[in-house]
Amino acid sequence: MTLALKLAENHSVCLLEAGGLEYSEESQSLYKGEVTGEDYADLDTIRFRQFGGSSVAWGGTCRPLDARDFKKRPLVKYSGWPIQREDLEPYLAEARNILNANHGEKEACQQGERPEWLPPIDGYEEMKYWVSFPHVNVGIKYRDFVETNENVDTFFHANVTDIQLDDDLKTVNHFEVTDYNERKYQVRARNFIVAAGGIENPRILLNANKQIPSGIGNENDLVGRFFAEHPHHQLGEFILEDEPKAVKDKDMAAKREPYEPTGRYFRPEDSKLVEDKLLNHSLEFEAGGVSSRTAEDGLFKSTLRKLICTSDTVRDTAEALKGGAVTCNMVVDGYVTISAEQEPNYESQVRLSKKKDRFGLRQADLHWYHSKLDRKTVRDVAWFAAKKLATTHTGRVRLERWIREEDVRLPGPHANTASMVHGPQHMCSTRMADSPEEGVVDPNCRVFSTNNLYIGGSSVFSTAGFANPTLTIVQLALRLAEHLDGTLKT
Numbered sequence: 001m002t003l004a005l006k007l008a009e010n011h012s013v014c015l016l017e018a019g020g021l022e023y024s025e026e027s028q029s030l031y032k033g034e035v036t037g038e039d040y041a042d043l044d045t046i047r048f049r050q051f052g053g054s055s056v057a058w059g060g061t062c063r064p065l066d067a068r069d070f071k072k073r074p075l076v077k078y079s080g081w082p083i084q085r086e087d088l089e090p091y092l093a094e095a096r097n098i099l100n101a102n103h104g105e106k107e108a109c110q111q112g113e114r115p116e117w118l119p120p121i122d123g124y125e126e127m128k129y130w131v132s133f134p135h136v137n138v139g140i141k142y143r144d145f146v147e148t149n150e151n152v153d154t155f156f157h158a159n160v161t162d163i164q165l166d167d168d169l170k171t172v173n174h175f176e177v178t179d180y181n182e183r184k185y186q187v188r189a190r191n192f193i194v195a196a197g198g199i200e201n202p203r204i205l206l207n208a209n210k211q212i213p214s215g216i217g218n219e220n221d222l223v224g225r226f227f228a229e230h231p232h233h234q235l236g237e238f239i240l241e242d243e244p245k246a247v248k249d250k251d252m253a254a255k256r257e258p259y260e261p262t263g264r265y266f267r268p269e270d271s272k273l274v275e276d277k278l279l280n281h282s283l284e285f286e287a288g289g290v291s292s293r294t295a296e297d298g299l300f301k302s303t304l305r306k307l308i309c310t311s312d313t314v315r316d317t318a319e320a321l322k323g324g325a326v327t328c329n330m331v332v333d334g335y336v337t338i339s340a341e342q343e344p345n346y347e348s349q350v351r352l353s354k355k356k357d358r359f360g361l362r363q364a365d366l367h368w369y370h371s372k373l374d375r376k377t378v379r380d381v382a383w384f385a386a387k388k389l390a391t392t393h394t395g396r397v398r399l400e401r402w403i404r405e406e407d408v409r410l411p412g413p414h415a416n417t418a419s420m421v422h423g424p425q426h427m428c429s430t431r432m433a434d435s436p437e438e439g440v441v442d443p444n445c446r447v448f449s450t451n452n453l454y455i456g457g458s459s460v461f462s463t464a465g466f467a468n469p470t471l472t473i474v475q476l477a478l479r480l481a482e483h484l485d486g487t488l489k490t
């Protein structure tokens with residue numbers, strides 16, 4: 001949408017949308033696929049195939065990547081981008097406008113009034129996220145634009161099902177488009193952009209294999225490789241020693257505007273990552289629990305809950321008897337969570353399944369992996385946070401059981417725990433690089449082996465960082481539009 005908005009200022013644009021204006025099963029079912037790596041949600045439940053894409057359901061949390069995410073780090077093999085944060089900085093203000101991410105700068109509670117129930121955390125600095133408000137659904141915000149702009153032709157139910165190259169095998173001649181009545185069309189243009197999300201972008205390139213058997217852009221077997229998510233995990237619950245301050249903060253949180261943060265967010269200093277050998281992450285304290293001391297739970301229920309929830313043995317027995325998890329969040333003052341980056345991992349990939357969709361295209365097979373460093377980062381940060389609260393007499397953290405295991409495995413959505421909150425944010429599967437030996441697109445998002453095929457979206461991220469990706473996606477789209485505008489004028 002960002003590319004259409006910007007390119008339509010000077011050029012004609014043809015926007016091909018696989019879905020319609022609303023959700024439909026016939027479009028959404030084409031997102032079905034296989035999951036053969038780490039535990040993950042069904043692929044047709046974590047993205048939306050309709051006008052507006054996944055923005056119809058996104059959370060609206062925004063933050064640019066850190067400068068260090070763009071750098072090569074000795075600890076992290078394959079880290080770094082061929083561009084730097086400064087290259088995206090000029091597009092930040094416009095990207096924030098597009099996503100309505102202009103709020104969240106100020107605290108509802110005035111500085112100084114907000115109680116300091118957390119001590120300073122060595123090696124970390126407090127930071128903020130911006131929140132989209134009013135919450136943007138791109139399909140609603142820009143519907144008038146696509147309907148009225150003379151330079152934009154939008155086709156709904158237009159599934160891109162193949163990419164045809166000229167005889168040089170470098171220049172895209174046309175996109176083949178199929179509708180739900182199985183009618184086929186050819187769409188020709190000077191430049192083509194695939195912007196169908198971080199799982200679909202590689203799937204479209206890999207399925208376009210009639211002329212080049214390994215798929216377009218896949219000469220070095222890199223399309224779909226390095227797929228990354230954002231491990232978002234609830235690490236534990238905390239109870240504060242000095243409760244009134246936290247209660248006051250929670251009261252304030254309740255009075256905040258919807259776009260203002262309810263938690264305290266910290267990001268590590270560069271030196272902390274180097275010394276402790278960690279991936280980038282944010283450590284978050286959500287003062288959102290309801291204390292049993294303030295909850296109107298009734299004496300019997302609150303006593304029983306406390307009894308169960310303050311002892312692992314009793315909790316295990318209660319859960320075995322109940323046959324499921326016991327809700328313990330009534331006795332906490334909040335939660336400790338992490339949003340982490342994943343190490344770029346060659347083995348973690350979107351590949352093609354043997355199963356085919358209704359158009360005869362092979363479905364996606366998400367073969368996604370956590371590395372040792374991914375797991376170490378989550379575990380070490382959890383223990384650090386717990387020790388910090390204990391040694392400063394701030395409170396006690398009850399770490400999730402899986403973190404206390406010898407060999408920490410990050411739980412997926414099918415684990416019996418409330419602690420897994422992956423993105424869903426699909427990144428790095430057609431990554432940007434300086435050379436075709438290292439990635440799929442060049443620093444201008446052009447597929448290396450082609451003259452006129454570009455990729456939009458988080459699949460071009462070279463390294464994922466911990467920040468939610470959409471603000472960066474929009475920055476990159478603005479930059480790509482500027483690049484294409486320049487090339488089309490010459």
Ligand SMILES: Cc1cc2nc3c(=O)[nH]c(=O)nc-3n(C[C@H](O)[C@H](O)[C@H](O)COP(=O)(O)OP(=O)(O)OC[C@H]3O[C@@H](n4cnc5c(N)ncnc54)[C@H](O)[C@@H]3O)c2cc1C
Binds near residue numbers: 050053195200426
């Ligand atoms: C529940 C949820 C919460 C999220 N919360 C956040 C958040 O708080 N912050 C954040 O930054 N990000 C969040 N995200 C991620 C965010 O939604 C994505 O980063 C963003 O939508 C990606 O935009 P995109 O345009 O690249 O892809 P998409 O939004 O996936 O759009 C892809 C478009 O391509 C179309 N399409 C697909 N295949 C084809 C085809 N073959 N032919 C033609 N068209 C096709 C689709 O219909 C869709 O319109 C969340 C996502 C989900 C699902």
